[in-house]
Amino acid sequence: MALMNNSLFSYDPGNSFFHKLDPRVKIIGLVVLSTLFFGLNSLLLQSLAFISLIAVIYLSGIRLKKIVRSVSPMFFFIALVFLLQFLFVPEPQNFVADSDVELITSQMTYDPGSISLPYDDGLTVPDDPEAGTAALPDDPSGNFSGDRPDGGSDPAKGPPKHDVTGKTHPMERHIFSWGPAHPTLWSLYLAATVSLKFIILLFMASLVTMTTPKSLMIQAIDRMLSPLPLKLIGLTSRDIALMALLTIRFIPRILSAAYVATCAAQSRGLVITESPIRYIRLMSGTLVPAVFRDAGQIARSMESRGYGRKRKTFYYEMSLKKRDILCLAVLSVIFICIFMHYVAVILYRMQ
Known part of the structure; x- marks a missing residue:
């Protein structure tokens, strides 16, 4: 089953340049490059960006097959977005x-x-x-x-x-018509660009999580959110980082438990397509107690390790190195270019 894989958000040890980067630099790069790629509406530029991302994945030592398997649960969502864009997006009203x-x-x-x-x-x-x-x-x-x-x-x-x-215009010609769906070459082009954007973002996020240990990820989130006045709403940066870590850590665990329960039910003669209600009841009775049991174990582990104390330290303290500063400089230039581009577009439309 494609949905039940343990490679989702998993860490793949390595010694590449990307593995050695500071997690904070990776998160900042993910945000900046995501903004850049979302602004690309050209299928050619998106294809070049995707090829460059494949090259970066290859240089990081991560197998492309593992990246694809890790993001495979989202392929159904991407296919749904593609179909909706292709079938129901109206053609642009540009009469000449x-x-x-x-x-x-x-x-x-x-x-x-x-x-x-x-x-x-x-x-x-x-x-x-x-x-x-x-x-x-x-x-x-x-x-x-x-x-x-x-x-x-x-x-x-x-x-x-x-x-x-x-x-x-040739891009406005209907490919076919079926009920409320009137797809055109324009809607096909738009669906391809939107779907490729999601694929690029998923690949980048998977690359970051596969090259960063979870302990360093929580520390990076904690350090980046610490300047914010979160205490005004009763939270701390450590709480948010812990929630993110637990989400990343226990999604594969829940998927694995669901896969085991599904295999056990099928081995006993349950046909999921014929008894969907029974299958939902089975999964609810299996997963809900498992989630509460894991939550109780985590709470006891946190108390035994003194998590409630005000002063907290990390076993490994992060520090920026020359390669991190160089990457931050490149990301700063990219961010400035993106900002100036959007400002120019806004000023042009205001004229």
Whole structure:
């Protein structure tokens, strides 16, 4: 079963450059690069970023197969996001018309004297403003054109008085239509970019957790949150770090217990697809007591180790080295570039 794997958030020992980085640098890099990749809307740039991430994973000594297996529980969610984006995202309403005339695709009449369109030299405008006025068809595609001034269609009588033609961009063409779903090449492109963003973020998060021991991860979170005034809400940075550590630590344990219970039930003749209610009752009666039992054991272990004392120390104290400072400098440059880019976009849209 793909969901029941113990490699989720597991640590893979190694001696690579990425293993030796300070955990705080890894967390900061994860946040900065996640912001960068979420701002990329080009499939080509995202593909280059994904290839670069694969190269970093290879240099870190982590097998790509293990990374894929660790994030496999999220593949169903990514596939669901892809399908929703592909099937139900509407195409952009970008009608292309001569003289940038805004087309209203409903049954209406227009006044030729109220709009400004280019006329050919030598073509006189009739005195009657109602001449040539005709109702536009109710065609949502926008592919229609106006009549000639005399109502004829002979090319020898000159070009049309009003030539308003809505042209559909190739990306807006429907691939197929099925009920409320009208996917286009644009929705396919958008679904691919969104899905690739999630895959890149999952791979980066898995790389950070696989190259960082859990004890150092909790210490890094504690140090990074310590300047915040969390005591005003009755919390400390150590409490938040402990909650994050327990979440990372016990997700594989719960999945393993669920896998064992499922295998035991199937070996006794339970067919999950035929008895889903019975399967849910079985899992609830197995996992809920196991979770409370583990929580009690953790509480007793924390009390025996003096966790409630105000003064706490770590067995290993972290310190920034030259490689950490170099990585922080690179991340700072990337963050400044991202910030300036978003500021420029906001100022441009305000004009």
